[in-house]
Amino acid sequence: MNAKRLKARTQAHSKNILTNLAVYFLLIGIGFVFLYPLLYMIITSLMTTEDLINPTIKWLPTHLDLTNFKQVWQVLDYPISLFNSAWYSLICSLAQTFSCALAGYALARFSVPAKKFWIVMLIIIFIIPANVVTIPRYVLFNNYQLVGSPLATILPALTGQGLKSSIFVFIFMSAFSAYPRAFDEAAQLDGAGNMRIFFRIALPMTVPVIVLSLVFSLVWYWNDVAQCGLLIGDDFQTLPLELKALTRSSARCSAPPSAMRPTVLMSGIR
Amino acid sequence: MKKKRSISLKTRDSLVGTLFMSPWLIGLLVFTLIPFIYSVWLSLCSVEFGPDGMQTAFVGGRWYKEIFSADAYFLQALKDTLQFIVLFMPMILVVAIICALLLNKALHGRTFFRILFFFPVVVISGPVMEKLISNQATAIISADTYYVYQVIENLPAILSTPLMYIFDNIVLILWYAGVQMLIVLAGLQKIGDSLYEAASIDGRKRLAELLENHAALSPPDDFNRRGVYGGGFGRHDQYAHVHPYSKQRDECRTAIFVFRGAFLAVRAGGAGHSGDRLQDPA
Numbered sequence: 001m002n003a004k005r006l007k008a009r010t011q012a013h014s015k016n017i018l019t020n021l022a023v024y025f026l027l028i029g030i031g032f033v034f035l036y037p038l039l040y041m042i043i044t045s046l047m048t049t050e051d052l053i054n055p056t057i058k059w060l061p062t063h064l065d066l067t068n069f070k071q072v073w074q075v076l077d078y079p080i081s082l083f084n085s086a087w088y089s090l091i092c093s094l095a096q097t098f099s100c101a102l103a104g105y106a107l108a109r110f111s112v113p114a115k116k117f118w119i120v121m122l123i124i125i126f127i128i129p130a131n132v133v134t135i136p137r138y139v140l141f142n143n144y145q146l147v148g149s150p151l152a153t154i155l156p157a158l159t160g161q162g163l164k165s166s167i168f169v170f171i172f173m174s175a176f177s178a179y180p181r182a183f184d185e186a187a188q189l190d191g192a193g194n195m196r197i198f199f200r201i202a203l204p205m206t207v208p209v210i211v212l213s214l215v216f217s218l219v220w221y222w223n224d225v226a227q228c229g230l231l232i233g234d235d236f237q238t239l240p241l242e243l244k245a246l247t248r249s250s251a252r253c254s255a256p257p258s259a260m261r262p263t264v265l266m267s268g269i270r
Numbered sequence: 271m272k273k274k275r276s277i278s279l280k281t282r283d284s285l286v287g288t289l290f291m292s293p294w295l296i297g298l299l300v301f302t303l304i305p306f307i308y309s310v311w312l313s314l315c316s317v318e319f320g321p322d323g324m325q326t327a328f329v330g331g332r333w334y335k336e337i338f339s340a341d342a343y344f345l346q347a348l349k350d351t352l353q354f355i356v357l358f359m360p361m362i363l364v365v366a367i368i369c370a371l372l373l374n375k376a377l378h379g380r381t382f383f384r385i386l387f388f389f390p391v392v393v394i395s396g397p398v399m400e401k402l403i404s405n406q407a408t409a410i411i412s413a414d415t416y417y418v419y420q421v422i423e424n425l426p427a428i429l430s431t432p433l434m435y436i437f438d439n440i441v442l443i444l445w446y447a448g449v450q451m452l453i454v455l456a457g458l459q460k461i462g463d464s465l466y467e468a469a470s471i472d473g474r475k476r477l478a479e480l481l482e483n484h485a486a487l488s489p490p491d492d493f494n495r496r497g498v499y500g501g502g503f504g505r506h507d508q509y510a511h512v513h514p515y516s517k518q519r520d521e522c523r524t525a526i527f528v529f530r531g532a533f534l535a536v537r538a539g540g541a542g543h544s545g546d547r548l549q550d551p552a
Binding site: 137139 | 440
């Protein structure tokens with residue numbers, strides 16, 4: 001009996017090892033495919049032009065060359081644009097998370113009039129490409145002389161119309177309807193107002209979701225070139241905008257072979 | 271008396287709700303709805319920029335006719351976009367779910383793999399992606415030397431074209447799947463070990479466990495009927511009704527939404543990309 005059980009257990013164990021091996025194999029394989037472009041970027045950024053042209057050199061540069069990085073540091077105004085990028089995306093993502101949390105809370109917990117209509121609107125907004133509303137938004141902000149100031153993108157974020165806001169409203173809606181209503185009711189009995197329930201109970205209950213939406217909107221705002229470039233304009237340069245300007249200018253003024261160069265430069269700083 | 275009070279509570283409820291919604295509602299009106307309608311109006315007009323601002327003159331559906339008949343790039347762009355969405359969306363979903371399942375296992379170095387898999391989400395950005403694609407860093411390294419590739423190449427064109435497309439863009443697919451992966455992973459973590467345990471006590475195999483636990487995640491209410499995401503996950507509803515684990519559904523609502531989120535996010539990615547494609551290559 002005992003021996004039989006032992007045998008069964010060792011069998012299960014070896015099966016486990018096999019599946020684990022398969023999983024590791026898959027993970028490492030997929031991981032390599034994931035990393036390949038990054039590795040390519042990093043290696044290429046360390047090469048000199050001679051190494052780039054030389055077809056025998058693929059993965060190992062003849063020597064480490066940091067001039068690309070130095071150039072990029074100067075050309076991109078790195079400290080300034082990094083600082084701009086950081087505070088701009090942080091403020092936008094905070095504003096977006098907060099407004100989406102409010103909307104999600106209302107949709108999840110209150111009998112808002114015409115709720116289904118608003119949910120359909122959420123989906124419609126989601127489906128409409130952002131490009132469709134870009135020009136009218138520009139005209140609107142131009143009328144109020146807000147083009148050129150970061151407010152032009154912070155305001156939409158603050159009112160839940162930022163980048164892909166609908167997703168966040170949906171996620172918050174599900175998160176707020178996931179925890180029992182009894183918590184709210186208990187707080188209400190203890191005399192807490194609606195705002196207090198929202199800040200002291202609803203938000204702390206959904207910290208993971210808040211973090212998730214903060215991270216996503218931070219990344220999306222950081223990488224946003226289209227909206228930011230159009231609405232905020234030339235005076236305010238974030239890192240991706242500077243990058244784009246650099247690619248464009250170097251593509252314009254250099255011959256095709258060295259048009260590869262900006263890639264090299266840019267890959268370095270990412 | 272009693273009835274009156276309940277009505278006032280209800281109105282109060284909807285009032286507070288509307289108050290919470292108000293920032294979003296204002297934003298919807300000012301930053302999305304009015305601009306959208308204005309945009310549609312502009313598309314029916316001939317617009318000229320003069321010294322005294324924009325001059326608009328109504329021309330009806332002329333631009334719409336022209337885009338289909340006279341524009342050399344539009345139809346090609348439309349075709350590319352459709353191809354992209356049809357081929358990428360299912361692939362991204364599948365890849366996201368597979369990766370999330372792998373990353374959800376208790377393995378050594380799990381954190382390392384998670385960071386590795388989510389890293390591209392942070393790196394991806396317009397200019398950098400463009401450059402990587404144009405330098406062909408996103409295609410598998412000289413894939414045509416592999417035997418599988420040659421076999422696929424010799425298949426009939428209907429089969430081989432989409433397969434080749436996927437092979438050529440495999441890195442892109444993986445990179446686009448980053449966000450969805452995170453979302454699915456969050457959903458999987460909500461399932462909890464107790465569910466798996468219960469299933470294995472019942473003598474289920476892994477795959478059955480998976481299916482049924484996901485069934486427990488199926489949308490409980492009207493989202494299916496609304497058809498926001500037909501096909502795909504809707505099927506699980508049937509399992510959920512017959513299966514005892516469906517009790518757990520309430521617990522899993524976040525996960526359900528997370529699945530919806532994944533789907534919507536894929537759509538967003540597609541939409542965003544189609545926008546990029548439709549723009550002038552300059």
